[in-house]
Amino acid sequence: MVMKTEERELNQLENQVENGGGGVWEYLSLVRKLKVRRSEIVLKHGLSILNDSGKRSALGPDEWTLYEQVAVAAMNCQSLAVAQNCIKVLQKKFPESKRVGKLEALLIEAKGMWEEAEKAYSILLEDNPLDQVIHKRKVAMAKAQGKPSLAIEHLNKYLEVFMADQDAWRELAEIYVSLQMYKQAAFCYEELILSQPTLPLYHLAYADVLYTIGGLENLIAARKYYAATIDLTGGKCTRALLGICLCGSAISQLSRGRNKEDKDMAAQELESLAATGLEKEYKQKSPAKLNLLSSALRSLKLS
Numbered sequence: 001m002v003m004k005t006e007e008r009e010l011n012q013l014e015n016q017v018e019n020g021g022g023g024v025w026e027y028l029s030l031v032r033k034l035k036v037r038r039s040e041i042v043l044k045h046g047l048s049i050l051n052d053s054g055k056r057s058a059l060g061p062d063e064w065t066l067y068e069q070v071a072v073a074a075m076n077c078q079s080l081a082v083a084q085n086c087i088k089v090l091q092k093k094f095p096e097s098k099r100v101g102k103l104e105a106l107l108i109e110a111k112g113m114w115e116e117a118e119k120a121y122s123i124l125l126e127d128n129p130l131d132q133v134i135h136k137r138k139v140a141m142a143k144a145q146g147k148p149s150l151a152i153e154h155l156n157k158y159l160e161v162f163m164a165d166q167d168a169w170r171e172l173a174e175i176y177v178s179l180q181m182y183k184q185a186a187f188c189y190e191e192l193i194l195s196q197p198t199l200p201l202y203h204l205a206y207a208d209v210l211y212t213i214g215g216l217e218n219l220i221a222a223r224k225y226y227a228a229t230i231d232l233t234g235g236k237c238t239r240a241l242l243g244i245c246l247c248g249s250a251i252s253q254l255s256r257g258r259n260k261e262d263k264d265m266a267a268q269e270l271e272s273l274a275a276t277g278l279e280k281e282y283k284q285k286s287p288a289k290l291n292l293l294s295s296a297l298r299s300l301k302l303s
Helices: 005-019 025-036 039-049 053-058 063-076 081-095 097-110 112-128 132-144 150-160 166-178 182-195 199-215 216-232 237-252 265-285 287-300
Strands: none
Touching: 005 025, 005 039, 025 039, 025 097, 025 166, 039 053, 039 063, 039 081, 039 216, 053 063, 063 081, 063 097, 081 097, 081 237, 097 112, 097 132, 132 150, 132 166, 150 166, 166 182, 182 199, 199 237, 216 237, 216 265, 237 265, 237 287, 265 287
């Protein structure tokens, strides 16, 4: 994750570079260090260095790093001819390099030659089965081809080895949700909450999935995770506040006919506080929609 100070420094350098104030190499180095995507600017200013023999030779060994950086940026911008030229230079310098081989495979993928790219990635994985980037490229290719089931297969195999990769768990959960495979998505979010119990995003996503699955037990659990989200965000999550109200209404409908003694007074108080919090939030930030919200809350018939 990029820190605010790093992002500020990057933006300042970017403005300086774009306005002709120099610092191009420093900017390109910072982009690599922070692993951020600024492909168009990298391509534009990286090429300005590579096309100037004096500036290029002044880089020393870093010249090859820049060729690699520009090649990737060019592929991101679909400037495939530029990418191919950069890769050819690297191939000539490092004919047996696996790193250059990875760039070649990326170029094949960028051209939309899926079968050839799949073969190239498989060969690379034979040499290095633990290459996370290649595994993730295979997932990306499956998604690009509209094959979510294949993407799920690749992600599950990947997570058998890299179980602590939170981004992969989240990606898998989102694919499951897109396919309405909510129970599988719930499992992914459970893994994420176990690894990062203080991150409200995972509690909120898990609550959404439980609410979508429905049923009294899941709704009660969803309400708890919405409440946890509110706690972790200091009461500043509008979606979680609304989630508690929606859960309360659904639970009330499913619990009709039960004895009044069975009703959870703490839960009723929580729903009331959530409704009050929502109205306060809308009053401050969107007063024009306050009446609409109040009408919606009344229709939920919170007990």
